Amino acid sequence: MGKLKRRRTKKIEEIDNEIKNAVNEYKNEPNRYVMISKKIGKGFTSKQIRQRWLSHLDPSICHEELNEDEKNYIIEWVKDYKNNNSSDKICWTKLISEMNSKFGKLRSENKGIE
Incomplete structure (x- = not known):
């Protein structure tokens, strides 16, 4: 595995962890995905974060x-x-x-x- 692929994989894992932590933090909020998008930044929309959670990260x-x-x-x-x-x-x-x-x-x- 090349350095670029390792960095990209690590970056995705870090973002996924941020999303998981933020979903737990905002679990009772009505607009949690909007709040998570603002919190983690990195250019992800609330819709992208919601989709990532519902498709991959939700335990x-x-x-x-x-x-x-x-x-x-x-x-x-x-x-x-x-x-x-x-x-x-x-x-x-x-x-x-x-x-x-x-x-x-x-x-x-x-x-x-x-």
Whole structure:
């Protein structure tokens, strides 16, 4: 691994740690991601910080690969959802909630079927 890559990885880890600490510090604040953005600076928007937290840093997120049961559930859920809704938009947050109830694993919105 080159020096630049090591520095970049270390910098990301440092920023991630700052975000984790700040989320804990501002956990009861209504605009916590805005406050965190201002606190850590470094040019990250509140939206970027929120996305980083929800996709990677939140300790309640399961990062394991989806198993076959979960993959099949998603496929069937999407089919049913499309049949019962006129919109082409899929409510991923509803799917995530239902998967958490069914499988006991909270997944990121960005977790895809590979």
